[in-house]
Amino acid sequence: MNYFPTWIRSISLLGVAFGLASTVVQAQTVRPFTAGNYVVVRIGDGSAALTSAATALYLAEYSPTGTLVQQVPLPVASASPNLALTASGSATSDANLTRSADGRYLILTGYNAPVGLSSVTNSAVATTNRVVGRIAADGTVNTTTRISDAFDANNIRAAASADGSTFYAVGANGGVRYLPLGNTGPTTALSTGNPTNLRSINFFGGNLYVGAAASGGYGVLQVGTGAPTSAGQALTLLPGFPKDSGPSSFNFFCTDQSSTVPGIDVVYVADDRTPTNGGIQKWSLVGGTWTLNGTIASATAALRGLTGKVTGSVVTLVASGAGGLYTINDNAGFNAAPTTTTLPAALVTAPANTAFRGVALSPVATALATRTTTSQGAEMTTFPNPAQEHVIVRLATTSAGHTAEIRDLLGRLQRTRVLPASGQLDLTGLPTGTYLLTVDGRLTQRISKTE
Structure with missing residues (x-):
């Protein structure tokens, strides 16, 4: 809901259009x-x-x-x-x-x-x-x-x-x-x-x-x-x-x-x-x-x-x-x-x-992924989820050296990577959709990729 009167909104729009007054721009609701x-x-x-x-x-x-x-x-x-x-x-x-x-x-x-x-x-x-x-x-x-x-x-x-x-x-x-x-x-x-x-x-x-x-x-x-x-x-x-x-x-x-x-x-x-x-x-x-x-x-x-x-x-x-x-x-x-x-x-x-x-x-608001099970959730979390370019994998131990596999919902392997210490897994090149992320063949979570 916009709480500004119509005449104030009109002045703000005119100020932006002509790029004249920083005070008008700063008055806008972010x-x-x-x-x-x-x-x-x-x-x-x-x-x-x-x-x-x-x-x-x-x-x-x-x-x-x-x-x-x-x-x-x-x-x-x-x-x-x-x-x-x-x-x-x-x-x-x-x-x-x-x-x-x-x-x-x-x-x-x-x-x-x-x-x-x-x-x-x-x-x-x-x-x-x-x-x-x-x-x-x-x-x-x-x-x-x-x-x-x-x-x-x-x-x-x-x-x-x-x-x-x-x-x-x-x-x-x-x-x-x-x-x-x-x-x-x-x-x-x-x-x-x-x-x-x-x-x-x-x-x-x-x-x-x-x-x-x-x-x-x-x-x-x-x-x-x-x-x-x-x-x-x-x-x-x-x-x-x-x-x-x-x-x-x-x-x-x-x-x-x-x-x-x-x-x-x-x-x-x-x-x-x-x-x-x-x-x-x-x-x-x-x-x-x-x-x-x-x-x-x-x-x-x-x-x-x-x-x-x-x-x-x-x-x-x-x-x-x-x-x-x-x-x-x-x-x-x-x-x-x-x-x-x-x-x-x-x-x-x-x-x-x-x-x-x-x-x-533009930045996107994200939240931790829903954990697959209580025991797996204690060992692995992923964020952001949905993700656009990268997903961060957090493990109970260091993320470095673990093997991550991404499969589609039919089980077809899409990508295999060895995780770096940061846990960042690149998703660029994958079509938008839902995938299964498996680490070391035993920890699995659903992740979603958006544009």
Whole structure:
């Protein structure tokens, strides 16, 4: 039920349409996100040109047809327990967006700075803490998590999470940082060696990956194994990606498209070079080496945000750049050039004096799966259920090394994987429906996969 009078709702709609007043946008009632929609970070309220000063951020939710559903404002001033979360209006590498591996939260980073603070990316971290924001499927905003010991006088760019309780953050210096929800200052420096200048981070197939375009890696690198929590984690460049020079890599989306290659075997990478070589690269894991299959070319739009979903044999990519939001389909499959070779027209363009940054699929509200029996429930739980891209398997002992099998309801084997320590099991590539998940041949639960 909408409790606002008709004339107030009309004013709000006009304000959004013209992108003029942040106060109008912030007055809107935040609703739960709708599963299957796209959420893009929008910087600026449209009232003035973007500069390097701290600027207000909004999460703009769009339907797959490009209809604006709502805009969720992030705090522009600290009000306990939440902190302000703003970003530079001109730092195009910042404000990337991810969805937690369990699908329940959107994650992004920024600065605990009031709107208007000049050159916010150059601010001292001790006085202008960096902030990790977590936004739930019901629209609840949590910006209680701060960083006081990394990304000093430089950019914080992105964060990822398995389930919204802990985070991994990256930026222009400092490597990969690990911290819990509600962190009050210092963090754990996870990674060692180059590159320390990182642009993006996310979970796929039970492992943590980062995107970089610096000495030590121009593409995608794996961070240790599983979901690491201790210092000394190696950053391992995926074999085949260039080490010393190459693409201007930003966000990436990984899928499992081959039944003969274990784990993720296709990676799409946003490359912001224009007017030549930029777009979305497609890489496949062939004989243990990642091979470039081709590029969805973009001569004018510098793409940096990227996410996607898999429906049967079709991969739908959702990309974002400063000026627009784009959707692209690729049904070529493993180790084949993408079926789309040129970036199509934007699904949505950013309003005047605003810009789009990161993009992710809408978060979904989930609950623990119903346990098959009391004894099995004590030994194994799964979440989220229903799931979209991944399901987390929790066992009474460590999840690492256990064999998981997914069968359809007729008993036909669909997938076999050895579980990592994180317990994350990749579901990408499976059609929507209900399946039987069996671990070590004895523990079985029903799981459902949705789009």
